[in-house]
Amino acid sequence: MQFKTDMTDQEFYYEDFFELGVNCSICKRCSSQIAGVKKISNLKRHLTLKHGINFKPGRRNKRPRSKTNQPSISSFVSNKNEEESQLTKYLRNAPPDALAELQTELFEITLEMGLPFSFFHAMPIKKRLDKWIPYFPIPSRQNFARTTAICLDDLHLKMVNKLSSKRHLSLMVDRWSDGDNLDLLGLSAYFYDIESGTRGGLLLGLAFLDSFHREERFAEWIKKVLGDFHVPLEKILLCYIDNNKNQIIGCKNLFRNLVPIPDETFGHDDDEDSQVSNTEFDLFGSDMEEDDQKEECEEANDVSPSEIFLRLSDQGCISLASFVMKIPSPIYAVEMLVNDLMSSICMHDVLPALGKLRGLNHKFRTSKAVQQYMKQENQMNLPFENVTRWIATFEMLQQYLHLHATGVLTTIIEIFNVTEAPSDEIEISPLEPEEIEKLKIMERVLDLIANLLGKFQLNEASLSCVIPHIMDLKESVREMGENSDSFPASTILAMIKNNFDWALNPDSNSFVDLAAMATYLDNKYKIYLEVQTPESASLLKSVQKAMLNQFVSVNMNSRGLVPGEIF
Structure with a gap:
């Protein structure tokens, strides 16, 4: 709603205040005490001076209740003298409609204020x-529910369409606890709209944990x-997570x-204490014998890796259950996973x-940069093992989500897009005039190299470290000037190889012969540079296609794969 220019205390409702507070730091600061009355004079003074709202003398009043006569969230917020268990009693005895209204208001709050949805997980209800x-x-934890300001009705309409289309969708079940140890489960749906770049979410269901005695x-x-x-x-799985060890225990499809x-996928120690059996955990306590559980594990091999999504919990050991569908587009999956891991x-x-x-x-591309940032911010020391585990995440994405490399790299390039080259990055020496001919074509070459590296499925360090630095090189090449056009691809590849040999494991099946790739690139682009015709753009596309086909075919044949399996 819009504020009037002149209003009385009776017309001013605390619930309306957040509309102004979205983009005003002073409003945000005042709003943290909105439940009380001590700072109301400061708040009014700020609204008058900053937002032009003039208050007339009158009696302060609260917003009337809804037509259903059910107490809203606001009644719990503004009443500081209520007993701690009032909300618990209300939830226990609330009719279904009131519970639905509560969960709708919870999500409406996150939209209006742009709060991270997990804000409600971090403290008693x-x-x-x-x-x-x-x-x-700084927003706390996962920022899944942060989205553009749209009214609730439009949001529901859009969400229903998104859910019905089964695209770019993830489903999660979060466990909440209040002061009286009342556990609630909230089933939420999150989506990512690639066209508009909007992330959104909707709380679909709210239930009591103690009502689920069995997984059935x-x-x-x-x-x-x-x-x-x-x-x-059949695409929904339950993930068991041990956040104390940053370890995924196992996934159960209900x-x-x-x-x-x-366990070795996640880079954990081989200690017996750190090894956790995949069959030890049951969220609700199953009567199944251990032998039966092992038998189920053996029968689970038909589950496609593309149905698994890995999410690190912020709630401790095995306290959250996550449900995720297969996401055709990997963009939202990568964003969510990177955010979780951060x-x-x-x-x-x-x-x-x-x-x-x-x-x-630019502060997060290497472990050294992360540690320097931590020191600058006077924060806790960051163990290198955690950085290594974070880097290994991208290989987990490839292995478990089975995403084709183009989509993954598009996302990584999007996340780590280089807007300004840091001072400690690789420096490119000035090129001779005869080497500078086709800069724009070279930019395309770098994009192609990034895609080729992804097609070869390099080890964990390459995707998270090599690709961003390739983008750095691309930006550096672009900065050489509009008159520069191109130089041999072997120059770029040699620089990559010299600086990132540590990231490429020659003993691994995923090792790529950069020298051979450079030679192939040079030969193809010599042909292109000799043919200065209007058909150069189409020729470039054909060269790119030929390169992809050749390298991907060699890679797949060496792994014994059939063409089409990894796409």
């Missing part, structure tokens, strides 16, 4: 509601909530079997959320 308009300089009951609830959206249940995950590595929200990551991307 009553305290969450008391501080539902907090002032914070839990599965029934999932089916009931998702029944209207035609979600393929409608199939347990999916074992090899929070998990730093443990205390040291690094900014993904929304700010692009602005500070």
Whole structure:
């Protein structure tokens, strides 16, 4: 709603205040105390001076209740003298409609204020509601629900369309606890709109954990909530997560079997204490014998790796369940996973959320840069093992999500897009005039190299470190001037090889012979440079296609793969 120029205290509702507070730091600071009355004079003074709202003498009043006569979230927020268990009692005895209204208001708050949805996971329910308009300089934890300001009705309409289309969709079940140890499960859907660049979410269902005595009951609830959206249940898995060790214990499909995950994939120690069996954990306590569980694991081999999504929990050991569908486009998956890992590595929200990551991307490309940033910010020491685990994430993406390389690299280039080259990056020496002919073509060559490296499925360090530096080189080439056009591809590849030999493992099946690739590139582009015709653009495309076909075919044949399997 829009504020009037003149209004009385009676017309001023605290709930309306957040509309102004979205883009005003002073409003945010004042809004953290909006539940009380001590700072109301300061708030009014600020609204008058900053936003031109003139208050007339009158009696302060609260917003009337809704037509359903059910207390809204605002009634819990503004009443500081309520007992701690009032919300608990209300939730216990609330009719279904009121519970639905509560979960809708919860999500509406996250949209209006641009809060991270996990803000409600970080504290007891009553305290969450008391501080539902907090002032914070850096968003806390995963920023999944941050989206553009759109009204709730339009959001529901768009979300239903997104869910029905089954594209760019992930489903999660988060566990909440209040001060009276009342556990709630919230089933939320999140999507990523590639065209508009909008991330959104919607709380679909809210239920009590103690009502699920067995996983069968839990599965029934999932089916009931998702029944209207035609979600393929066979694509949904339950992930068991040990955040204390940054370890994925295993994934269980509630409608199939347990999916074992090899521990060595995550770079953990070989200690017996650090090894956790995939069959030890059951979220609700199953009566299944150990032999039966092992048998289920053996029968689970038919589950496609593309159905698994890895999400690190911020709630501790095996406290969250995550449900994710197969996502045809990897962009949202990579964004969400990178954001999770950033929070998990730093443990205390040291690094900014993904929304700010692009602005500070040059600080996070290498372990050295991360450690320097930590020292500059006087934050906790960052163990190198955590950085290594973060780097290894991109190989986990390839292995478990089975994403084709083009989509992954498009996302990585998007996330680590270089806007300004840091001073400690690789320096390119000035080129001779005869070498500078086709700069724009060279930029395309670098893009092609990035895609080729992805097609070869290099080891974990290459995707997270080599690709961003290739983009650095591309930017450096672009900065050489508009009159520069091109130089031999072997120059770029030699620089990559000299600086990133540590990232390429010659003993691995994924090792790429950069020298052979450079020779091939040079030969192809010599042909192109000799043919200065209007058909140069189409020729470039044919060269790119030929290069991809040759290198991918060699790579697939060496691995014993059939063409088309990795795409």
